Amino acid sequence: MRRLIRAKAPLRVSFAGGGTDVPPFPATEGGLVLSATINRYAYGALAPRDDGQIGIESLDLGMSVAYAHDDALDYDGDLDLVKAAIRKLGRGGFDLFLHSSAPPGCGLGSSSSMIVTLIGLLKEYHRLALTDYDIAHLAFTVEREDLGIKGGLQDQYAATFGGFNFIEMDGENVLVNPLRVADEVLHELEHNMLLCYTGRTRRSDHIIEDQTSRFVERDQHALDGLRMQKRLAVEMKNALLRRRLNDFGSLLGTAWEFKKKMSPRISNGFIDEAYDAACREGALGGKVTGAGGGGYMLFFCPFHRKHRVAEQLTRMGGQVTEFEFAPRGLTTWTVNDD
Numbered sequence: 001m002r003r004l005i006r007a008k009a010p011l012r013v014s015f016a017g018g019g020t021d022v023p024p025f026p027a028t029e030g031g032l033v034l035s036a037t038i039n040r041y042a043y044g045a046l047a048p049r050d051d052g053q054i055g056i057e058s059l060d061l062g063m064s065v066a067y068a069h070d071d072a073l074d075y076d077g078d079l080d081l082v083k084a085a086i087r088k089l090g091r092g093g094f095d096l097f098l099h100s101s102a103p104p105g106c107g108l109g110s111s112s113s114m115i116v117t118l119i120g121l122l123k124e125y126h127r128l129a130l131t132d133y134d135i136a137h138l139a140f141t142v143e144r145e146d147l148g149i150k151g152g153l154q155d156q157y158a159a160t161f162g163g164f165n166f167i168e169m170d171g172e173n174v175l176v177n178p179l180r181v182a183d184e185v186l187h188e189l190e191h192n193m194l195l196c197y198t199g200r201t202r203r204s205d206h207i208i209e210d211q212t213s214r215f216v217e218r219d220q221h222a223l224d225g226l227r228m229q230k231r232l233a234v235e236m237k238n239a240l241l242r243r244r245l246n247d248f249g250s251l252l253g254t255a256w257e258f259k260k261k262m263s264p265r266i267s268n269g270f271i272d273e274a275y276d277a278a279c280r281e282g283a284l285g286g287k288v289t290g291a292g293g294g295g296y297m298l299f300f301c302p303f304h305r306k307h308r309v310a311e312q313l314t315r316m317g318g319q320v321t322e323f324e325f326a327p328r329g330l331t332t333w334t335v336n337d338d
Contacts, residue, residue, distance in 0.1 A: 116159040214263060
């Protein structure tokens with residue numbers, strides 16, 4: 001009887017502070033991010049095997065690969081995230097099956113959630129004693145350093161810890177402050193918010209590289225945008241905890257206006273048109289949930305106007321969906337294969 005290992009890690013929406021978690025900004029000025037995880041997940045399953053071989057199947061990529069016990073796990077563009085996690089935590093014999101609720105580049109931190117899920121599976125397989133901070137830091141190291149994927153610090157910690165978090169960053173030192181948000185506030189937020197998929201993913205590394213170079217070169221617009229993100233993260237956290245949800249929704253729009261200052265690549269024609277149309281139909285505010293250029297947009301709408309916003313965005317070609325917040329981060333469990 002085999003011990004099968006399962007894991008899932010939630011995706012996230014970022015309300016304010018995105019960009020301040022991208023090096024070198026945290027080391028020089030300190031980063032602040034306000035985010036929450038939602039009921040979309042990166043899923044994984046691991047089945048041990050006795051022959052030392054590794055089998056990997058990715059449902060999202062439509063790809064299956066197999067490696068003998070002595071094959072090199074070279075980075076060649078095929079399932080490099082998986083290979084990097086295995087190289088970091090140790091090999092063995094097992095089959096992996098992976099699936100995500102959203103594609104990479106959608107702005108919900110799906111790649112980082114997948115890395116966290118993989119580390120959760122391998123942690124249980126190798127019986128490693130890792131804290132949540134250890135897991136998140138390992139995920140950051142694998143994704144940003146080992147593979148050189150451009151991005152920040154927030155996603156790995158959001159996926160690992162789960163819930164509403166106010167995340168402080170000083171260089172690579174990260175402090176996750178969980179927020180005690182009242183149930184009625186969560187329900188009201190879910191009642192008034194919606195996600196709209198723009199129908200296109202983006203290569204965030206080019207946007208992030210442009211944003212980073214503007215910060216390094218001391219571009220005043222980029223600096224203003226980044227520094228205001230920190231202020232808005234604090235203001236939105238306070239509005240949330242004080243139950244001033246209309247203020248929270250309006251500040252979401254302010255965060256978007258300053259986010260666009262960080263790089264001209266963050267928005268595009270469709271995103272601008274969709275945002276303006278949503279506001280005309282009654283949305284108090286909204287923003288792109290990730291680095292920009294595509295993916296998902298998040299809107300806050302008074303409930304009696306939410307259906308009108310959704311209808312208009314759908315007419316424009318957006319894919320509108322509601323969601324709920326996910327209070328738990330990385331979750332692992334085992335079942336017996338009878």
